[in-house]
Amino acid sequence: MQSMLPGAPWLLAHKSMLTVNQPKKISLYATDYVxxxxxxxxxxxxxNACPHMGAMLSEGWCEQNNGTSAIVCPFHALQFDAAGCTVLPGSNKKTLPQLQPLDLIIQGDFIWSYGGHEPKIPIPTVLNEIANSYYFVGHIGDRSIETDLLTMLLNMHDYNHQNGTHRDLFRITKVDFHQFIDEGHHSHAFYDMPTAPYTLAEKLRKPDLMLLPSTIKAHLENHFPSLVIFHGEMPLGKAAQCHIFVPEAENRTRTYILLFGQAKHPVFKLLGGTYLKFGQVVVDQDADILGKLYPNTPQKIKLNNEVGMDWVKRNFDSFPDVIAPNLSK
Structure with missing residues (x-):
């Protein structure tokens, strides 16, 4: 369990990811929830397991009765209210809670949870700040990856993998690393990624390519352990691409992207779907490479600019405490 950092807050979903009265399965700390x-x-x-015979409640449906909402088991149609109570057939009396609700912390459209553990670090406020000054574009790339949380975080903070893992589509040729600012569980990384140009014919065949810059200027804002924000500034507007991580089980980690924008020109809002597609590509490329790693392979080579990975390892080992050294460079 320690490898999943109990006591950290996890962003389980944005409200836009939920359809009214439609069950969604969520996993956290090796437990499934509806x-x-x-x-x-x-x-x-x-x-998510019905206390009668273990049917998946997420495969059922919702009922709205007298202003209250209940989840209905797909096996025997038992209804459970938000407190986990039901009414057994032949009885008009509500039972005591048969299921323990998952504690949720709702901040605007953000749905956080500590998974029933005592909070050890606070919920970062940055998403609320972004939501107050940006408009919400959408979500993309929600998937579970068969990898542990630490491996996922190391991949996301490996600034040298951009011209390997993300070369396809983005054609990144190298990474020019500039600065890393270490503020404990909060950090910033700044680097540039020059790209190989597409031909005019390639762009005409796929107009989305015209939106890719000749150099991708990266500012990553990191909130250990659950959030990486890619701040992008373009001629038509600014974007905050928020990468979310949730430990579903010891060796399974969920990730997804929430995209927010600030338009300098009305056309920028029309491009939201394209920027979401780019985010999907990033998630798919990361998931693909994580499936091609031999686990527990000793690292015999160290590259320059692995400061982000060192930051992750230090915070993982010392969680929830923050200890020296300060890795700013």
Whole structure:
């Protein structure tokens, strides 16, 4: 369990990822939950196994009765309210809670949880700040990857993998690293990624390529352990591409992207779908390379600019405490 950092806050979903009265399966700390949003916008979560015979409640449906919302088991149609209570057939009396609700912390459209553990570090406020000054573009790339949390985080903070893992489509040729600022569980990385140009014919065949810059200027804002924000500034506007991580099990980690924008020109808003597609490519490329690693292979070579990976390892080993050294460079 320690490898999943109990006591850290995890962003389970953005409210836009939930359809009213439609169950969604969520996993955290090796436990599956059913989450749903009722007609009032309130969000609820219960363990996903029906206490009768273990059917997956996420495969059922929702009922709205007298202003309350209930999840219905697909096996015997037992209804469980948000408190985990039900009414057994032949009885008009509600039972005591049969399922323990998952504690959720709702901040605007952000749905956080500590998974039932005592909080050890606070929820980062940065997403609320972004939501107040950017408009929400959408979500993309929600998938589970068969890798442990530490490996996922090391991949996301490996600034040398861009011209390997992400060469396809983006055609990144190298990484020019500039600065890393270490502020404990919060850090910033700044680097440039020159790209090989596409031909005019390639761009005409796929106009989305015209949006790729000749040099990708990266500012990554990192909040250990659950959040990496790619701040991008373009002629038509600014974007905050938020990469989210959730430990579903010891060797399975969920990731997805929330994209926010600030338009300098009205055309920027029309490009939101394209930028989401680029985000999907990033997630798919990372998932692909993580499936091609031999686990527990000793690292005999160290590259320059692995400061982000060192930051992850230090915070992982010392969690929840923050200890020296300061890795700013």
């Amino acid at each position: 989450m749903w949003k009722d007609a009032t916008g309130a969000v609820h979560a219960l363990p």
